[in-house]
Amino acid sequence: MTSLYLLLWIVGAILLQLSIYLSIGFWRHWQTYDALRISVAQGGLPAEPSPALAPVNTPAPAWSGWRAFKVTHKVIENAVGDICSFHLEPQDGQAVPPFLPGQYLTFRLEMDSPAGGTESITRCYSLSDGPRANGYRVSIKRAPASLNSTHPPGRSSNYFHDQVQLGSVLQVRAPAGHFYMDRSDAPVVLLAGGIGITPMLSMVNWCFSEQPGREVWLFYGARHAQELMAQAHLEALADMHPNFHLFICFSDTDKKTDLGSPYQRHGRITIDLLRQLLPLKPYHYYLCGPTPMLESMVPALEDWGVPDSRIHFEAFGPASVKRKSAAQQASLATPAQSAETAVTVNFAKSSQQLTWPAGGTSLLDLAESQGIAVNSGCRAGSCGSCQTTIRSGEVGYQQAPDYDPEPGTCLLCVCTPKTDVVLEL
Structure with missing residues (x-):
């Protein structure tokens, strides 16, 4: 066989592989287009989960009981100084297992009791960074006493801010929680209000480390720019990744005030804003924030036609956020008490x-x-x-x-x- 024939065989093989690859890609895009066309004709999004969404089982806790972690860094994260990040490494020096982006850590805190002496209280805080082998990060907002209220300020958050220092040792349970981003390639919309940004940071950082091509929309709501956490980091990611769409929404900033970034806008996160900006795609929605935000947005997404299986949320008090479908089923299935x-x-x-x-x-x-x-x-x-x-x-x-x-x-x-x-x- 001459060198010319050999070259033609090689070129032919390459062209054959390329045509097969393009044919498969075209077929997948055609299936997606056809599904969307049918859903538009029927007036809503597909009712069934995407076949591409592979179920992910929550892993078993990486260790049982409590494990000692040392604080290696303590970082103030915003201009008003009410959000602080705590970097934790295991005191035993062993590697820490990965977690699912969006999960939380549980802490056992020994603090002074109002009645005298000390007492142990347990609190949970979301992990605010992607998994890494040598430690974890949580970011905690100080909860002050409410104006004109007899309720005291948040004991655990103020304890972290005022008492936990570099070198402090904390008792920690393994990462846990059912609120986390799936590992499929389905497009996602993240809706964060206030300190609800913490699990979203974990999701975003994990996603662009493990799935940099995935389509991600992040809507981050705050009252004003001084409250923002990780603004520069998020905007840098948006600059680097054209598939990352970032919108920072200020609810209390005067509309005449000039915004400092093209990613910022006036107003709250609303369903009308999502309708205006989001293309027609079968998104999965992840929401975390104050209960009033979720009480508004979860029913609005349901009314928009988003299936229950595509709405995932974690609230500050999630038991108070009810799905309409669950309430309707309960009203039909449970007779009035007599x-x-x-x-x-x-x-x-x-x-x-x-x-x-x-x-x-x-x-x-x-x-x-x-x-x-x-x-x-x-x-x-x-x-x-x-x-x-x-x-x-x-x-x-x-x-x-x-x-x-x-x-x-x-x-x-x-x-x-x-x-x-x-x-x-």
């Missing part, structure tokens, strides 16, 4: 037997209303502090808690009785 269907709650150690009140919110609220002392932390099903043994009966959850209770127990803060129940309290 004398014949009254449910009894028995707190065994406290020797109290109560009738579950119509419209009751949680077993924790019921216990506290009767002066029963309950160890609690997040009040949102995340930390496990209120885990209590069920002696008999059955309870139900309005939504799956992040913390997985042990068999035969329940999380009082996010459950209600389904039958007469006896609790170990």
Whole structure:
């Protein structure tokens, strides 16, 4: 075989491979286009999850119980100084396992008790960076006392800001939580309000490290520029990645005020803004922020036609955010409470037997209303502090808690009785 024939064979093989690759790419794009065309004709987004979205199982905790971590850096993150990042490395010097972007760490804090002495409290904070082998980062906003309110400032956040210093050792549970970005190539929309930006930073940093070609839209809401965290970092990512679409929305900035960046705009994050900017695609929506934001945006996305399977959220108190579909199913499936269907709650150690009140919110609220002392932390099903043994009966959850209770127990803060129940309290 002459060199000319050999060259022709090589060129032919390359052209054949290229044509196969282009044919496969065209077919995939045609399937996507055809699905979108059908969905437009039917007046909404596809009702079923994208086949490309591979399910991701939450990994088992990387270690059991508590592990000591040392604070190696403490960094103020915004102009007003109320957000501080804490970089943590394990005291035993061993590598830390990866986590799913969006998950949180649980801390056990030993602090002064208002009644004197010390007490242990448990709190959860979102991881605010992508996974790395030598440590973790959490970013915590100081919670001041509310104006004209008798409620004290946030104990744990102020403890972190004022008491935790370089070299401090903290007791930490392994990363956990069901709120995280999937590992498919599906386009995503991230909606963050205030300190709700922390899990979104974890998602963004992970995504552009592991999936730099993935389409990501981030809408970050704050009152004004002085509250922003990681502004320069996010804008640099937007400059580098044309598939990263960044919108920073200021709710309290005067519209006459000049904005310092093309990524900034006046106004709140609203469904109308999303309608205006987002192309017609089967996005997955991830939301984190104050409860009022989620109480507005989650129903608005549902009304827009986004399927439940594509709306993922974490609130500061997520049990208070109800999906419309879940509420409708509950109203159809659960008859109104009557004398014949009254449910009894028995707190065994406290020797109290109560009738579950119509419209009751949680077993924790019921216990506290009767002066029963309950160890609690997040009040949102995340930390496990209120885990209590069920002696008999059955309870139900309005939504799956992040913390997985042990068999035969329940999380009082996010459950209600389904039958007469006896609790170990």
